[in-house]
Amino acid sequence: xxxxxxxxxxxxxxxxxxxxxxxxxxxxxxxxxxxxxxxxxxxxxxxxxxxxxxxxxxxxxxxxxxxxxxxxxxxxxxxxxxxxxxxxxxxxxxxxxxxxxxxxxxxxxxxxxx
Amino acid sequence: xxxxxxxxxxxxxxxxxxxxxxxxxxxxxxxxxxxxxxxxxxxxxxxxxxxxxxxxxxxxxxxxxxxxxxxxxxxxxxxxxxxxxxxxxxxxxxxxxxxxxxxxxxxxxxxxxx
Numbered sequence: 001x002x003x004x005x006x007x008x009x010x011x012x013x014x015x016x017x018x019x020x021x022x023x024x025x026x027x028x029x030x031x032x033x034x035x036x037x038x039x040x041x042x043x044x045x046x047x048x049x050x051x052x053x054x055x056x057x058x059x060x061x062x063x064x065x066x067x068x069x070x071x072x073x074x075x076x077x078x079x080x081x082x083x084x085x086x087x088x089x090x091x092x093x094x095x096x097x098x099x100x101x102x103x104x105x106x107x108x109x110x111x112x113x114x
Numbered sequence: 115x116x117x118x119x120x121x122x123x124x125x126x127x128x129x130x131x132x133x134x135x136x137x138x139x140x141x142x143x144x145x146x147x148x149x150x151x152x153x154x155x156x157x158x159x160x161x162x163x164x165x166x167x168x169x170x171x172x173x174x175x176x177x178x179x180x181x182x183x184x185x186x187x188x189x190x191x192x193x194x195x196x197x198x199x200x201x202x203x204x205x206x207x208x209x210x211x212x213x214x215x216x217x218x219x220x221x222x223x224x225x226x227x228x
Contacts, residue, residue: 035218040123042202043157043218058215059115090156102147103204103216105156 003027004106006091011111013085021076021109023091030096032074033103036060037088049074050096078111085113116141116207120219128227133190135222137203146179146186146205147216157202193226200224 004025013019025032031050035043045058049068063082068074074093078085088110092103117140127133137146145164149157161170163179163186170177176189186203200223204216 042118042120042220043204045215045217048215092157102159102162103149103157105158108156 004091004093004104006089006106006109008109009107011109013111013113015113016080017113018080019078019085019111019113021078021089021091021111023074023076023106024072025074025091025093025104025106026072027093027104028071029093029104030071031094031101032068033092033094034058034064034066034074034076035090035092037090037108043090046076078113085111087111116205116217118203118205118217118219120201120203120222122222123220124223124225126225126227127193129195130192133193133197133224135188135201135203135224137186137188137205137219139184139205139207139217141184141207143183143205143207146183146203148177148186148188149202149204149218150199151202151221152199155199190224193224195226195228198224198226 007022033048034046037043044060046064047066049055052071055066055068065077088108090108091106094101094103120137147162148160151157161177166183167181168179174191178187200221202221203219
């Protein structure tokens with residue numbers, strides 16, 4: 001089955017620790033994205049990547065880092081510099097075409113930092 | 115930067131009543147997409163509108179794109195309990211480079227009571 005997987009579903013960390021969230025897709029999509037969702041708010045873009053070895057900052061990139069070494073994988077690291085890391089993190093992917101680029105989302109990782 | 119707002123933030127309806135959510139962008143959009151997120155789930159693509167004044171229907175759901183391409187609406191006729199969830203609009207600004215970056219609206223959470 002084609003799709004996007006994120007692991008783990010729930011993640012708990014102590015304040016001051018870096019943590020890496022996994023995102024893998026087998027849809028052969030070129031573009032991948034990371035969003036953060038907080039209660040009562042929409043999805044805010046953290047980072048996105050259109051092609052391997054290239055990525056751009058989204059609207060709230062501070063305190064986060066990413067890599068895109070493989071087309072299928074786009075891991076997100078939440079660093080200790082992120083002031084409010086507790087949130088629901090969603091990874092998505094899409095094709096890159098002018099007319100159609102609906103995004104397919106993974107199941108998400110709920111990160112709790114105490 | 116581009117901002118996309120949705121109203122209302124929350125809506126409680128009795129089953130069988132109609133529901134409408136409105137989406138407004140601070141800038142002209144090249145197209146707009148709508149997503150639905152069930153409680154505890156991830157966003158799922160519903161539809162994309164591209165043309166000024168475009169209207170599309172999916173069973174009980176009617177989507178409209180404004181003439182100025184700065185606003186959109188989703189109307190659900192005779193709501194059912196299966197319609198419960200948060201509805202997001204997402205648009206790409208007409209002036210932004212990179213055809214794959216979307217700005218998501220703040221979302222409207224719909225609850226349907228029997």
